[in-house]
Amino acid sequence: MEPGLLLEDILQKLAEEGYQISKRTFLYYVQLGLLPKGKRKGQKKGGVKFYYPTWTLERLKAILELKKKGLKLKEIQERLPKKAPSPPLPKTFSQAERLKDCNACGICGAICPVYEEMDLPPWRLIQAWEEVPDSLPSANTPWVCVGCYLCETRCPQEIPIVEFLRFLRREGLPPGRRWRKHPEWSRIFWSLLEERGRSFDFGAVHAYQIRVLGPAEDQRLLLRLPGPEGEKEVTAPSKIKGLPALKRALERARGWK
Amino acid sequence: MKILYYPGCSSEHLARDLYLSIETLASSLGVELEVLSDWNCCGAREIEEAPEGVGLFLAARNLALAQGEELLVACSLCFHNLKRAQDLLRKEAGFRARIAELLKEEGLELSLKTPQILPLTEFLARLDLSKFRSAGFRGLPVAVYYGCFLSRPCPTDLEALEKALSAVGYPVVPTTLKSHCCGGHLPRTDSPVIKNLCQRLIFEAHQKGATGLAVACPVCKLNLEIYGGPSFPVRYFTQYLGLALGLSPSWLGLPEEE
CATH class of the missing domain: 1.20.1050.140 (Glutathione S-transferase Yfyf (Class Pi); Chain A, domain 2)
Structure with a gap:
């Protein structure tokens, strides 16, 4: 069974998608019954943690959207379904069959240039997925993968390892353990892409600190470069002509299951 | 064309x-x-x-x-x-x-x-660049670096950089790490691993007698410049080509003294 999500994970995920909510507000919503209660679970290292069902995330998003429209909490409560939604369908990796070929030879871990940063090598996650897909051991592996494809080219069984890790990252698996120090970048990237159709070369500026000032129409981007150049201002990307259609299409694409 | x-x-x-x-x-x-x-x-x-x-x-x-x-x-x-x-x-x-x-x-x-x-x-390698080479240009030895995405999973011609650069007069030093990984997005996570990856690439080029590293990818270039060590020049291969054609460094995005 999936243990659920920690409060911190829920807040981080929401922050990445551009929602702002504090821990305190979250707990207040739980108290009001707007959100489900967390399940108490003892930790091996001592102490307890509370795990919330995964649908909490969607429900909280729905609440925040309704709040944006100016609805009061009481009105929101009336609008939201009372019961928990039916359990989500098990997540399926489209090339799951090919994972069965993994014979745990360990090459994917050994060849990986960033293996030192991984909690578990890719093959361990593949093996765990083969046993019980819904209960992966906690690991940062999908987030550490830089997608260099070295493992895929060397895998004797030609398993689509990078695609599998991409799938896990997309689905937020394994739950509870993520490894991203700068979700803010991701948020800025998407907001620029949606407001302009073009974004910033974040692939390249990931080493820098970035500050965005001003509203969408008059954005100022400041980059702090390592080294003597210090902070410099750069122009926001130019806008594309087909922006309204692009926005609509992106929204539909986001709904892909 | x-x-x-x-x-x-x-x-x-x-x-x-x-x-x-x-x-x-x-x-x-x-x-x-x-x-x-x-x-x-x-x-x-x-x-x-x-x-x-x-x-x-x-x-x-x-x-x-x-x-x-x-x-x-x-x-x-x-x-x-x-x-x-x-x-x-x-x-x-x-x-x-x-x-x-x-x-x-x-x-x-x-x-x-x-x-x-x-x-x-690939586009530049298929042009006949040798006829554009500036008269009297003598290129110093360089090493090339393709990085991941030109090598995997959709491999491009991994001799293209060598072809283009040697056509205009650079001796290209062969290296074994030209398709290896520079660490990609790792800096975003403050991982120390990236230093090792970048320094290894620079070290190899330096050891083999190259005077600079010609790269094709913006992410690789930034990673190598920031984490690869201060004294080894890393430039886009297009900048190297431009210099051999006798073009002004400032038109190539290089400092004037190059």
């Missing part, structure tokens, strides 16, 4: 020097770059956490806009994203139908066959 060209977001910002050198090089080679009209961002690394449709759509819109046989792409990550999407759309009819539906919003249609996505390395 005219070629359709996808600049990508980095052209407007931190890889401005790459694009400057491409433009300068193209005009001196008599190549007309026709910028893809109304191109959009390919989604960079961020699409990996979005539903598959998002990345496919962003790439497909560009591919549908590209009415021509070939589309020239300079950035390695853009190349990877466009190529991966094209391959996937060719293979999976289900994806194709759904993407076609999204493209209808703008009246766009995706062709299965065209365009052929052409990396800048």
